[in-house]
Amino acid sequence: TQGQVITCKAAVAYEPNKPLVIEDIQVAPPQAGEVRIKILFTALCHTDAYTWSGKDPEGLFPCILGHEAAGIVESVGEGVTEVQPGDHVIPCYQAECRECKFCKSGKTNLCGKVRTATGAGVMMNDRKSRFSINGKPIYHFMGTSTFSQYTVVHDVSVAKIDPQAPLDKVCLLGCGVPTGLGAVWNTAKVEPGAIVAIFGLGTVGLVVAEGAKSAGASRIIGVDIDSKKFDVAKKFGVTEFVNPKDYDKPIQQVLVDLTDGGVDYSFECIGNVSVMRAALECCHKGWGTSVIIGVAASGQEISTRPFQLVTGRVWKGTAFGGFKSRSQVPWLVDKYMKKEIKIDEYITHNMTIGEINKAFDLMHEGGCLRCVLKT
Numbered sequence: 001t002q003g004q005v006i007t008c009k010a011a012v013a014y015e016p017n018k019p020l021v022i023e024d025i026q027v028a029p030p031q032a033g034e035v036r037i038k039i040l041f042t043a044l045c046h047t048d049a050y051t052w053s054g055k056d057p058e059g060l061f062p063c064i065l066g067h068e069a070a071g072i073v074e075s076v077g078e079g080v081t082e083v084q085p086g087d088h089v090i091p092c093y094q095a096e097c098r099e100c101k102f103c104k105s106g107k108t109n110l111c112g113k114v115r116t117a118t119g120a121g122v123m124m125n126d127r128k129s130r131f132s133i134n135g136k137p138i139y140h141f142m143g144t145s146t147f148s149q150y151t152v153v154h155d156v157s158v159a160k161i162d163p164q165a166p167l168d169k170v171c172l173l174g175c176g177v178p179t180g181l182g183a184v185w186n187t188a189k190v191e192p193g194a195i196v197a198i199f200g201l202g203t204v205g206l207v208v209a210e211g212a213k214s215a216g217a218s219r220i221i222g223v224d225i226d227s228k229k230f231d232v233a234k235k236f237g238v239t240e241f242v243n244p245k246d247y248d249k250p251i252q253q254v255l256v257d258l259t260d261g262g263v264d265y266s267f268e269c270i271g272n273v274s275v276m277r278a279a280l281e282c283c284h285k286g287w288g289t290s291v292i293i294g295v296a297a298s299g300q301e302i303s304t305r306p307f308q309l310v311t312g313r314v315w316k317g318t319a320f321g322g323f324k325s326r327s328q329v330p331w332l333v334d335k336y337m338k339k340e341i342k343i344d345e346y347i348t349h350n351m352t353i354g355e356i357n358k359a360f361d362l363m364h365e366g367g368c369l370r371c372v373l374k375t
């Protein structure tokens, strides 16, 4: 297949909110600096649903969504030296080129090398897509497009991993698990004894709980409007549960009262701007830090009284948990293999790519953490 166009199945999003369509698509060979990957397993993340909904200002249609996956390199383009056909890999929406201003700064995991192309749904070389159907291009998504049996990504977006690792599990290291752990370990740097509040107990919120527990937090307060989430959340380290619907006063006040002045760290894992405000305002005066993880729709803005920051609260955000993707995803795979981090526990459903619309329905019903699809 090397050097040839591959015809394979993919789930195509033609229009916002219209069911994905399983189509036979054409995947062009990788060009210079590109890698073609046979995707074996892909999970669904809330961000896929967000872009599909039409609320993502970078959303383009038709496109192939998906960004939490694992597979095997099928072929590589000219000049690609770090991976070769047969390597087991995780595509990373957050690239790491090690050469750009961002990578060299040592201050961030964001990489600038291919970001303009990935945001425009194309490849950097020729600003064109490698996907087509009957000659019509289909846009890429987040530089990954994993809802397809084959995808083409930039070489700076490929993490080579231990070939022994089970791909149907470590696919979650493409997004949700690193995001939650890294938000705690890298962005907030939670210390032993800290009091933590987590808003939203979906997969990302539960991974934050796991991370906070591992960091030695003394109290981990889970906040969700769905009380069914608490039983599950306890297994991931949540020690107390608060449902905002059970109170008349604002949730930030409830948390301040529960914690003698506020929490040390809070995490917003929903994508709701009024919850982001509450998450900041429940932080302790003088030092409390709030980390935004949730992705909010186009046009949404956050607000608070500047006095909240003047009096020492800190507002932060995190992308991919601050992890350097190519360097650290293989390390996270190794940690999973040594049973130092959980993955299996976040997978509640397994299906095939043909059932992808049903998988999204499950996500919206709330009875599902991660659903892994065999492609």
Ligand code: NAD
Residues within 6 Å of the ligand: 045, 046, 047, 050, 175, 176, 179, 199, 200, 201, 202, 203, 204, 205, 223, 224, 225, 226, 229, 244, 269, 270, 271, 272, 275, 292, 293, 294, 295, 296, 318, 319, 320, 321, 366, 369
């Ligand atoms: P999810 O839908 O599984 O979880 C969201 C949870 O929030 C649910 O349990 C829901 O009941 C709860 N919730 C909804 N409204 C609430 C409210 N008003 N108050 C309290 N709880 C409420 O989503 P997920 O896959 O865990 O992702 C969470 C968010 O993180 C999404 O916005 C996703 O796009 C984002 N995300 C960001 C990054 C990043 O790098 N920054 C990475 C992955 C995901």
Ligand code: AHE
Residues within 6 Å of the ligand: 045, 046, 047, 048, 056, 057, 058, 059, 094, 110, 115, 175, 295, 296, 297, 298, 319, 320
């Ligand atoms: N296109 C969106 C941005 C969405 C967003 O913030 N994405 C996160 C990852 S979410 C993964 O589930 C991210 O890494 N952002 C950094 C980046 O460079 O995109 C919008 O709203 O514009």
Ligand code: ZN
Residues within 6 Å of the ligand: 045, 046, 047, 048, 067, 068, 175, 176
């Ligand atoms: Zn994601």
